[in-house]
Amino acid sequence: MDINVRQLRSFVVVAKLGSFTQAASALHVSQPTLSVQIRRLEESLGLRLFDRNPRSVALTRMGRELLPALERTLQDLESLLSDARDVASERRGVVRMAALPSFAAGILPDVIGGFRGQNPGASFALKDVIASRVLALIRSEEVDLGLTGGDVSFPDIETLFTARDEMSVVYPESHPIGAQRRITARVLAKYPLVMMDQGTSVRAVTDLAFNRAGLLPAPASEATYMMTAIGMVRAGIGLTILPTSAREIFAEPSLRSRRISDNNFARPVALIKKAHRTLPPLSRLFAEFLQANRRGLFAASRP
Amino acid sequence: MDINVRQLRSFVVVAKLGSFTQAASALHVSQPTLSVQIRRLEESLGLRLFDRNPRSVALTRMGRELLPALERTLQDLESLLSDARDVASERRGVVRMAALPSFAAGILPDVIGGFRGQNPGASFALKDVIASRVLALIRSEEVDLGLTGGDVSFPDIETLFTARDEMSVVYPESHPIGAQRRITARVLAKYPLVMMDQGTSVRAVTDLAFNRAGLLPAPASEATYMMTAIGMVRAGIGLTILPTSAREIFAEPSLRSRRISDNNFARPVALIKKAHRTLPPLSRLFAEFLQANRRGLFAASRP
DNA sequence: TTATATCCATAGAGTTTCTCTATCGCTGCC
DNA sequence: GGCAGCGATAGAGAAACTCTATGGATATAA
Structure with missing residues (x-):
């Protein structure tokens, strides 16, 4: 029958x-x-x-x-x-991912381009959202992978790997800070600073780093978007501190940037997924690809 | 795998x-x-x-x-x-059938109605065509069943059963033939006759029956369609000879009809299918239904 | 914290199902 | 009339399936 x-x-x-x-x-x-x-x-x-x-x-x-x-x-x-x-067989598929806007606009396009060179059947659904939304999207399973800042430790979230995204100071070509041998918190605190808004992960890291150095610089101005901060730097309002991985750093030819020589000026980066959930094959492959290339993408990794 | x-x-x-x-x-x-x-x-x-x-x-x-x-x-x-x-399981299906127009308009509607009463899932695709087309439609498998006149004997055609469709004479109420005790070929030949066209199966049977009786009545008029012949009878042109199963016989209230008491005035009826071909279940069922009811439909059956 | 109940995974046995080779029966062709 | 080609059938061996019994892990309850 x-x-x-x-x-x-x-x-x-x-x-x-x-x-x-x-x-x-x-x-x-x-x-x-x-x-x-x-x-x-x-x-x-x-x-x-x-x-x-x-x-x-x-x-x-x-x-x-x-x-x-x-x-x-x-x-x-x-x-x-x-x-x-x-x-x-990883020949085809959609990698669903959420990432902080800085990563989404900064390192990810190149990484995705490189990955698609090896895996032409891969397509990407990339959402650029703030950190709390990254977590929410992972929890609701709207995305399978999340690239976010901060140390994530929840029982329902699994960290695939972490890395460190070091920060750079962005300044006008003629600014005296360009003459400094090493950029430290103390050096930065001498100048007016354009800071990212409260609530952004960049600002949280920056505040913490200054705090650890016993400093409390007042912002000369604040911006929600990195491009706005860059514009303010060009206008001479002050310097700004941005993740080295952010593309905005190079948006203005008249501006320069230098890595900050202070381990506190770095935000942890984590690639996360929902715990106890199997990744789609191509997403797993992309996670491995990211991990294999993390040294080239971020300044340093810390297991 | x-x-x-x-x-x-x-x-x-x-x-x-x-x-x-x-x-x-x-x-x-x-x-x-x-x-x-x-x-x-x-x-x-x-x-x-x-x-x-x-x-x-x-x-x-x-x-x-x-x-x-x-x-x-x-x-x-x-x-x-x-x-x-x-x-x-014969619950549903289409019975594809070809039949001579006299059967299609005469006996089949009632038979189909009765069959559908027992098998509500049955639908019918009924083609009314001349005898040679019935054969062609069966051969090309456009239809599964054919109801046709004449003895059909070809190697690729199988006869499911045969019956005899006896003929009646149709005459005006006042016509002297109404007084005859029995209608025979000899009686019929005395009167002007409206005959069906050459090439119709009715004409073939009629001609053969007169021939066997040693008679050769000349048609007073000829008609392609039975209704036309009926009209001519009403107009007083002559009598006409039609299959008893034809509905046209009753179309004119002013006309009467009587069975012809001569075994030659009957056309063989055959339900046929293509040889070596399996009938769809519902078509097979309808064929059995027709066979079971053939005594009520036609005058007599001859195995 | 421990006991329990629930749920899915695994193991092994018995049964069913599947596919193979060998062979038969039938029909058309030379 | 014998031959060739095609599908059906039979029987054996292999594979797959489903069952009962049981194990391992975790959330709930005492």
């Missing part, structure tokens, strides 16, 4: 070729196997599908009416399964 | 119910059976479909993406097979 996909496929092939013997060779089975399969199928349906005459095999009307719809459905099924196998 | 419909159905049910145990009871199999089925499916695809946590079973993204399309395709397949089983 149970019907097998192989029986249906056999039916379609016998119908197309009009011969059990030919169909058997096309399907790489013996001819009796096909005879039995078709008989079983006919018994299961209670319908005669072929009229067998010694010199020809002809579809009955029932067979003729069943064939087109069945063939379409079988093709649907097979393309579905073949798609699934493509996904499994 | 081979994927089974049962595995896919199991996947859908486990996904819907979110539990192996519940799905097992819904599918009437043991829980380990489901575990094995899902594992085999995952191995075949190379994809993890569920994340199993001791307290919950959750679809992976791959599973979630596969589910809707798979479910749709499975439903397609199952409705396809269930349709086929409906056809097999």
